[in-house]
Amino acid sequence: MTVLSDKPRATRTDAEPRIDVPALEGVLLGRWADARREVRALLKDERLHRVEGQTMAEHRETVLAQLRLLAQEGDVLRAFPTALGGADDHGGSLARFEEVLVADPSLQIKAGVQWGLFASAILHLGTEDHHERLLPGAMSVDVPGAFAMTETGHGSDVASIGTTATYDPATEEFDLHTPFRAAWKDYLGNAALHGTAAVVFAQLVTGGVNHGVHAFYVPIRDEGTGEFLPGVGGEDDGLKGGLNGIDNGRLHFTHVRVPRRDLLNRYGAVAADGTYSSPVASPGRRFFTMLGTLVQGRVSLHGASLNAAKLGLVVAVTYGNQRRQFRGGTQDEVLLLDYAEHQRRLLPRLAQTYAATFAHERMLRQFDAVFSGRADTDTDRQDLETIAAALKSTTTWHALDTLQTCREACGGAGFLAENRIVGLRADLDVYATFEGDNTVLLQLVAKRLLADHAKEFADLDAGAVARYVAERAADAALHRTPLLRVVQTLADGGDVRRSAGHLRDTETQRELLTDRVETMVAEVAQALRPAMKAPREEAAELLNTHQHALIECARAHADLLLWEAFTAGLATVEDEGTRTVLTWLRDVFGLTVIERNLAWYLIRGRLSGGRARTVTSYVDRLLTRLRPHAQDLVDAFGYAPEHVRASIADGSEERRQDEARDHYRRLRASGQDPVPEKSAGR
Amino acid sequence: MTVLSDKPRATRTDAEPRIDVPALEGVLLGRWADARREVRALLKDERLHRVEGQTMAEHRETVLAQLRLLAQEGDVLRAFPTALGGADDHGGSLARFEEVLVADPSLQIKAGVQWGLFASAILHLGTEDHHERLLPGAMSVDVPGAFAMTETGHGSDVASIGTTATYDPATEEFDLHTPFRAAWKDYLGNAALHGTAAVVFAQLVTGGVNHGVHAFYVPIRDEGTGEFLPGVGGEDDGLKGGLNGIDNGRLHFTHVRVPRRDLLNRYGAVAADGTYSSPVASPGRRFFTMLGTLVQGRVSLHGASLNAAKLGLVVAVTYGNQRRQFRGGTQDEVLLLDYAEHQRRLLPRLAQTYAATFAHERMLRQFDAVFSGRADTDTDRQDLETIAAALKSTTTWHALDTLQTCREACGGAGFLAENRIVGLRADLDVYATFEGDNTVLLQLVAKRLLADHAKEFADLDAGAVARYVAERAADAALHRTPLLRVVQTLADGGDVRRSAGHLRDTETQRELLTDRVETMVAEVAQALRPAMKAPREEAAELLNTHQHALIECARAHADLLLWEAFTAGLATVEDEGTRTVLTWLRDVFGLTVIERNLAWYLIRGRLSGGRARTVTSYVDRLLTRLRPHAQDLVDAFGYAPEHVRASIADGSEERRQDEARDHYRRLRASGQDPVPEKSAGR
Known part of the structure; x- marks a missing residue:
């Protein structure tokens, strides 16, 4: 109190x-009171606080540094499986995450992009190979990542996005492509500056059939130079009404080749020969199952x-x-x-x-x-x-x-x-x-x-x-x-x-x-x-x-x-x-x-x-x-x-x-x- | 259209x-359509536009420069008397002023502080001597000015402000004084940086009688160095939720001597011997008459x-x-x-x-x-x-x-x-x-x-x-x-x-x-x-x-x-x-x-x-x-x-x-x- x-x-x-104020405080903090108290104690640390008056550029760098600090000291991986260094603690993890807002909403949302969307998509939409190969970098923020679902032309109506990933059995790769301006990915945290990879949502096409929206893991920037990789382009969303500690931006792809194994294939897989399979038969239900996470x-x-x-x-x-x-x-x-x-x-x-x-x-x-x-x-x-x-x-x-x-x-x-x-x-x-x-x-x-x-x-x-x-x-x-x-x-x-x-x-x-x-x-x-x-x-x-x-x-x-x-x-x-x-x-x-x-x-x-x-x-x-x-x-x-x-x-x-x-x-x-x-x- | x-x-x-869109546009523009059209034409000029992403400091300087530009090209003095270079055009002047918002609301409000409050107080609360001595600088922005009415402790309840101006017949001066922290003037445009003078509202005391709130013209900064004059102090209000092109700030006065002639005396005057007189007998009505402007x-x-x-x-x-x-x-x-x-x-x-x-x-x-x-x-x-x-x-x-x-x-x-x-x-x-x-x-x-x-x-x-x-x-x-x-x-x-x-x-x-x-x-x-x-x-x-x-x-x-x-x-x-x-x-x-x-x-x-x-x-x-x-x-x-x-x-x-x-x-x-x-x- x-x-x-x-x-x-x-x-x-x-x-x-x-x-009885202390008792009421306990009631309000709920089942995960200890988790909340713990993270609130951490959040008294002024290194994590919003510095008013920073320029957008300064604020973005501050928040990236704070994110890495949070990765080190914030016990932020509790929602991930114990086997991967987490604690399988879903409620507690979210309770902690919500509290981060008091430090700076930009930090909270940047954390949400990294762990709640990017890493979480690898976890929930990917399978064992992805967890082993891709999750550690995402969890540690060695690989800051974007969650590339929304497009300039389609936000609420995700099913209608324009980006395509067309399977090529000859090379066992997907051809990831942005066919027009409205299909640029947009408003993505980590896309303007910091992201070196992205989970990209695209219409999966194989054998002339569109199996609907699926997610792909796609490196987007050279980790050393920070330059876009070949075929990848983008734009900074610039100043926003708030949350300027997050580098929102746009991405587009010109025939980028994505290896078959980088399809996050929990709900839909493509065999080497291009055969599609899914544990969820109905395309509609599959879509909502994927989005359900x-x-x-x-x-x-x-x-x-x-x-x-x-x-x-x-x-x-x-x-x-x-x-x-x-x-x-x-x-x-x-x-x-x-x-x-x-x-x-x-x-x-x-x-x-x-x-x-x-x-x-x-x-x-x-x-x-x-x-x-x-x-x-x-x-x-x-x-x-x-x-x-x-x-x-x-x-x-x-x-x-x-x-x-x-x-x-x-x-x-x-x-x-x-x-x-x-x-x-x-x-x-x-x-x-x-x-x-x-x-x-x-x-x-x-x-x-x-x-x-x-x-x-x-x-x-x-x-x-x-x-x-x-x-x-x-x-x-x-x-x-x-x-x-x-x-x-x-x-x-x-x-x-x-x-x-x-x-x-x-x-x-x-x-x-x-x-x-x-x-x-x-x-x-x-x-x-x-x-x-x-x-x-x-x-x-x-x-x-x-x-x-x-x-x-x-x-x-x-x-x-x-x-x-x-x-x-x-x-x-x-x-x-x-x-x-x-x-x-x-x-x-x-x-x-x-x-x-x-x-x-x-x-x-x-x-x-x-x-x-x-x-x-x-x-x-x-x-x-x-x-x-x-x-x-x-x-x-x-x-x-x-x-x-x-x-x-x-x-x-x-x-x-x-x-x-x-x-x-x-x-x-x-x-x-x-x-x-x-x-x-x- | x-x-x-x-x-x-x-x-x-x-x-x-x-x-009929053009006709409707004419109806909406109203009696002062020409004035509105004229200023809208001027406001297409990008020199007057808000530059997104500027720091507070840059934005403030931009807006000051824009204000001077407006003073030169904006025909902003129409509300002032013809004799003083204005046009006695009250409705047209306000119509023009309102339109400035489309360039940048900060510019509009900065203009409002300078001409609508500071210069306007000299015009409406002052008399001929003030108009001759003080208005030209205020009108031309040679003297950027603050309108020092609100205090930290009293905003809506202006009648209860704490600043006092106590008349001293020995020197024919008012002693302008801020008796406690809550009586600091606050949220004043032009106070943090640019203002070299202010119209300060204070309780006028003479002969042991408090005649209520009156306005005084007070130089606050050295025009050359920009430093506060002796007895004047202040603080920057810092970053705000918006309007950051305006340098809002606080002012306080420690026994600052204000010459008798700098009382804006249209509704209340003090003779050399300290005798108070007013054309409005009732103190309540006098107060509301002054505020009515x-x-x-x-x-x-x-x-x-x-x-x-x-x-x-x-x-x-x-x-x-x-x-x-x-x-x-x-x-x-x-x-x-x-x-x-x-x-x-x-x-x-x-x-x-x-x-x-x-x-x-x-x-x-x-x-x-x-x-x-x-x-x-x-x-x-x-x-x-x-x-x-x-x-x-x-x-x-x-x-x-x-x-x-x-x-x-x-x-x-x-x-x-x-x-x-x-x-x-x-x-x-x-x-x-x-x-x-x-x-x-x-x-x-x-x-x-x-x-x-x-x-x-x-x-x-x-x-x-x-x-x-x-x-x-x-x-x-x-x-x-x-x-x-x-x-x-x-x-x-x-x-x-x-x-x-x-x-x-x-x-x-x-x-x-x-x-x-x-x-x-x-x-x-x-x-x-x-x-x-x-x-x-x-x-x-x-x-x-x-x-x-x-x-x-x-x-x-x-x-x-x-x-x-x-x-x-x-x-x-x-x-x-x-x-x-x-x-x-x-x-x-x-x-x-x-x-x-x-x-x-x-x-x-x-x-x-x-x-x-x-x-x-x-x-x-x-x-x-x-x-x-x-x-x-x-x-x-x-x-x-x-x-x-x-x-x-x-x-x-x-x-x-x-x-x-x-x-x-x-x-x-x-x-x-x-x-x-x-x-x-x-």
Whole structure:
């Protein structure tokens, strides 16, 4: 626990019930608390910290050096097999990785490119020969590598990339080729400068047949000179909105010869004579199986963006608890956090951050179960992928929104780089569109919800929609577990309208949130019925007409996921005072979700006008109750000053306030205090 | 007019009705179209453009040089009196100033500091002697100057600043002094490096009486060496989240002697013997009169942030009209802008941008009338201030939201600095809190609405609330014109519920939007009644309890202002086709405002559940209708490629798409096209 202010705060000591901050910190750190604490201790080291004001070139070199430092001291290989020097510790490895953000998001993402994408692709898409030959260099960063999947012309639609790898049995090589400008690989970390190899995704063609996207290991630069190898070319992506410690760039290939053994062949192999074989018969399913290993990126971006939101809230809440502006009813100026609007801006976002923390812990456990092989069925993987899609999109947006709100809540001081929020926000910006564009991910979630829903109705043939879904996004036919059942144990129905008075009641909130998802999905499914038997073009048009509604379904589902995780998390809190405060916080989260969608509940008669009015006033009451606990709630994130590194949150604001008050006190005592004009001469 | 794509677009030529783009451009440029066109022509000059990737130090020097270039070639002095080399052209000057943003927001704000704040304070707060002695250097930038009002400890609450200027009749000097760290001047452009003088705001004390905040002209640096003058000190604010071409910094003063004549004495003068006099008897009113000259900052930030939103929309809409991703029902991949969700993201923001453009033109005319003296009563000024507060807050937030949405709509390409959106967003960030924190400004608006409302009720004594308002924000007693009457001619009542079916009907929209403001204000006023006679502390607490509701009133009022301006603007459009399309766009604006607040209308019985459902579906239908006109609507902003300077909006995306399509066409024609695996062997 870290109390960033060293003064006793009346607001905290007066508050009943109280939060047991160290115990809550333990709850929030979750199963991998030791791993997180260990890496946080390392991350106090200023050699790993972002140096504000560096040029792009300097920042890139700093981050490369930091990456190598991390390779030496950071215990970064835990996700790799024990046999290869790792620890088969998937959850712990991701937990550690997420924490790196507090040093510099560029370092986190550079590490993600190297170990989470480049080395991980060799591990998951390659086989023994690749592991032996190629992994050591990737793991040690002797070979910095790029993950060359996205092309200028195709980002979200990976299946349509233009790069080809055509097998030539005469030489037992693939001819790797970029046929046009839109097929250049783009936005790749390590591509502009540091990468000496890349895992390149290309359409595998052999014997005149295109077997779809496969991955190839391709050296791209001479390790000595740093020059591109023959046939390889590229370009620097240049300055970006953030993450400028990473050398993103473009690559293209002109008939580069790739030896047959450098096809990463776990899911698709080519024999010397050109015969193709795969353990996964369906090309569509094979594609999604290969891409499925990318889920760790989404899981970890969820955790990392959550950590950015936490840092922003630590800064803004701490400052809001020390900064005063305008006189209220009393002589003293008012603390920012005592303003109702300031509470409205910060505390619901704090509530969602807590919800996402509990949801993240759940997801990380699921991830660990899947990747350790303990629970690794197709269904397990697909559940994980859907949940990761829902949470990654929701929380990366939440982090941006929270950081911006925190920035504004700190006024002009929030705009200074020294207070960190603007830098974090700039870096986090791209999290909303990389590793899966948020809008595209929400559509995947919606389609899964729809597929779950559709088969429950005998008269609703999933035909056209399922085909459509399958071809563009995910194999819907495989989705057998209704997702709602995965995330919660459905409560007994009851009369929603009657119980809506008890808004603080857990079951009422659950019913309202669950009902919304189910009803929205049912409504969209109904609307899409004509698409089932319609020609492809008409079906696509109908689906497009309801695209916004589909995305709203997915958002509603993500809200429910967060709420259920928060609610389940409450049960793990032993201290009664802490649990009471967290229950208020959970209520704020649940009720602000309901408040945001109040029109929906009113239109469908789930809430009466009278009940609906009480939502906002009840939220306001909860915010007042939570206000004295705000500092404890951010202190429980457990960040040390070396992690926060924001000068407005280091207690100096409070010292400035004290100094000013002392000045005026002395002035009054001296009798030299000038009289205000309006009092003069009376 | 500038068509950023040189290809004929089916979507445009097929669309009926059609927009007369050049004519619409003229409408949007407004009364000062010539001024805007002239400065836009100048701003094509790359010497004035932002050079991406510069260090902070380089950027600052570039912007200073650009500022001097602007002083020579930019006709920047039009707002100054003709007698002093200006043109007494207030509206035109601001219109020109707003346009500078397209070159680099840092240049715009640096110009704003120099001419809009520093020189303008000398003009408006000083008298003839100051104009003669001090204005020429400020106008020519021979004397770069800082506007030293904000302190580290007091930003929004200017009245409470700590710096003092104590008159000493013995030497006829003021003793300017910073008594503690929180009273350092902070965030001042030109303070870190370039400023050789400053207009410093301090509490004027003479004869033991504090006459409140006044402005003083104070040299701060030696013009030759650049060193601080004796008694002056400071600090660099360092790197910021944006606007790094401006050298923001801190200043402090240790018993600096300021000659009596350097008090800017238009609203408060001190005689040689120390006798204070002012043409404005009330200290509160005097304070707000002095600060009132700041309104031009808010007016111009409204226009500038609007221009940033326009640039973002030009880029995102142009790209969305050329970029394709995922196959739909047909062979071709789908244009991003054909996706319903993409339309949902961009077009309502385009609609609000249009609304704000019309509102800006209105406000600029009001500004011109006030500052030219043509309509310069207290009421005129206060109306202008309230409208500027409402619009500045709403539109600076709108610009940030729009730029972020545009960034995400361009995917990874949107994150590259070369496509400009991230840079604009980073620069615009601080617009939400400088020149009046948006949340504080909305409270000013709400208090004005409340004051207007309160006096209409005989039994509602404005006493306590008015006092409260007067002491903290603005002299409420002066507000005699109900603001709603200023912004619109109220339509005949009618039955709102009955007419709600005609959602596209102008009067229905007006009634719904107006009714919301009036009802909300009446509800808050009712809730605040007990505050009227309550002790100060209780009154403050009650006001705080309703702070969020007050801010919501102000937002609702701003929505109405925008809608009324858009509606009035429609009447100025002569071309029928253009007017039809703009009416749809106005409807999208009005109905998305209603959609956002649907719960409010439902709870209060203004809309039935059935009617409410139709809002969203009608918006969707309008978006479909507008989609073919999207390019015309952004082309009508009239920006040339030299203004936009985004590589994804220069037609290269379309060329890449064409090249890829040609490749596949040739491949199919050659018979060498590999067969997809799923079709092979059938």
